[in-house]
Amino acid sequence: MVNMTLAIPEELHTKMKQFTDIKWSEVARRAIEQRVNDLELINRIASKSKLTQKDAEELSEKIKKNAAKKFLNS
Helix, strand or coil: CCCCCCCCCCHHHHHHCHHHHHHHHHHHHHHHHHHHHHHHHHHHHHHHHCCCHHHHHHHHHHHHHHHHHHHHCC
């Protein structure tokens, strides 16, 4: 297994110290593993997509505009 060093804000470290029974390295390992799994799934889905980069950007803009309308009208 490879070792990794993480830098975290002092305030977060202070809060973490309150929970001495938690294995924070395990929490970090699981979070990293989950993120990698999510990214691999996204890559598998994207690799099968017929959308071009331009199509994706246009779709993104439509979603942003509709979301903005929804939140501004609520």
